[in-house]
Amino acid sequence: MFADDDMPKPKKLHEIGCDLTFLSAGDLEERISLLKEEISRLEADKVAKTSSKKAAESFFR
Incomplete structure (x- = not known):
């Protein structure tokens, strides 16, 4: 195998x-x-994670 x-x-x-x-x-x-493309990618991931967190919080209330 190859080393990293x-x-x-x-x-x-x-x-x-x-x-x-x-x-x-x-x-x-x-x-x-x-950099603009990277910012868009980061913002999309943030939205997805925030949505998941909100869904989990509402489920466990």
Whole structure:
């Protein structure tokens, strides 16, 4: 079997707080789009988890 250390690590597309000096306007726009998609994904998961919690709370009342 292969060790996890042998597997290539995925490249980070953006790191919060990183230096933006050498990024072009196009690069910045691409990162903004990626971050907006991630925010949407996080918000959808939050809604799903909140709904589940509310359903469980109402069931056990």
